Each structure stands twice: as C-alpha cells, then as structure tokens.
Amino acid sequence: MLFGVATLGGLLNSIAGGGSFITFPTLLFMGIPSVNANATNTVALWPGTVASTGAYRKSLGVDLLRQMLPLIVITFLGGAVGAALLLKTRPATFDKLIPWLLLVATVMFNLGPRINAWVARHHTEDGPSLGRVAGVTLLQALLAVYLGYFGAGVGFVIMALLAIMGLDNIHSMNGLRTLLVTCGNAVAVIVFIVAGAVYWPQALLMLVGAAIGGYAGAWYVQKLDPRKVRYFVICLGYGMSTYFFWKGYLHG
Helix, strand or coil: CHHHHHHHHHHHHHHCCCCHHHHHHHHHHCCCCHHHHHHHHHHHHHHHHHHHHHHCHHHCCHHHHHHCHHHHHHHHHHHHHHHHHHHHCCHHHHHHHHHHHHHHHHHHHHCHHHHHHHHHHCCCCCCCCHHHHHHHHHHHHHHHHHHHHCCCCHHHHHHHHHHHCCCCCHHHHHHHHHHHHHHHHHHHHHHHHHCCCCCHHHHHHHHHHHHHHHHHHHHHCCCCCHHHHHHHHHHHHHHHHHHHHHHHHHHC
16 A cells, blocks of 8 residues: 555656655554654655756756855755754654644645746846845745755745746756755755654655656656646645544544
C-alpha cells in the first residue's frame, strides 16, 4: 500500500504537485508517530525535487544565482530552524497542528492559479534589484522555516515573492522556486537523518515508488488534464484536513 501511495504521490507531484497530501497521511494511518512521519515523508520525496531542479538548470544562470544568493542562504538557515523546531515539538502538540498545516497547505495549493496569474501581471523588464532582494529576504526566511517544519504548498508563495522582486522569465522563476524548495528540504533532510527521526524501511520504499511515479507522470502529463488532477488534489487536501480536525478536536 505504501509503495502504491508513494507512486501516486510522485505522479501527482510531477503533474500538479500536492503529493504530500496523500503520502504524509498514509504514514500516519500506518501508525508512525507524526513527527517521524513528517521527517520520513520529507526524506522520501526530496530526490524528486532535486531532479526537478536539474530540469531547470539551463534557466538558472550564474548571474541570476549570484543575485539570489541571499535568498538561497536564508532558505538553508530557515530550513534548518524549521527542521529543528519540528524535532523539538512534542508529538501530541504536532498532532494538534496537523489539520491546520494541511489546511494551510491546501489553501496555498488552491490559490496557485491565482498566484500564477498575479505573477504574470507583475512581470517587469528589469531584473531583480539588490534592494528588492533585501526587502523580500525576511519574508523568505519565514517561508523557509515553514518549509523545514512542514513545507507543503510553499512553492506558490515563493513564486509571488519572486514576482515582487521583478523577475520576468517564468522559466527562471520556476527554476528558482524549485531550487529554493530543494535547498530548504536538503538541510531538513540532513537534520532529520542526524537526529535519527527517519523510518528508513518506509522511506526507501517510498523513494522508489515516488521516483517511478515521477517518471510516469512526466510521460502521462501530456495525456492527462492538469486541472482535473488539481481538483483531485484540492479535494484530497480538504478531505484530509477535515478528517484530522474531526479526529484531533472532535473525536479525540
């Protein structure tokens, strides 16, 4: 079951995103403690984001990366802080936070098209200035902490921040978004591994499944309607949020 769910999660991530809405709850349903389930899920899905970043390598020039260096550095630091906060969170407390985190992630995923439309309307012909980079770094720091702590849905907000900075190439923006998510998750993965928070049999099985799903998604993406996939992910996210609200606050 876990292998199949991880395969579906990799498929969803490659087509529309939102794979964590199904992989993370499945780990919880299998009885894995919530903090360990989140750490295991992050480790299992991280290689997929690395592969996605590689696909955008031609859109990430040296000059652009140099200008974005403050965001990259703050994302590493924020991801480490978020991961450390997760490990310091009592399991009972994190259990109460799960429905809120899922709800926030679903809302951000749901607003993705509107954020992308806003991004398209606010392109400028000038590249990102140092002043704008400095001004948005603080916001990125907060997002990086969330990324290391939970992370689902954060990519859409990062896109909006990049638009505020004046980027005008959508491919570069997608590349930077994926790079920042990869950086934040990379340091979180290291923290989780060093702390011994990962359930490795499940993580390795999910990693293989997610890789197969991601590869299949790259092939099926031309045949499936991304809007229908998005609707499925949104319904799944709201459904999982409702279930964990019921379990944690009404039933529990």
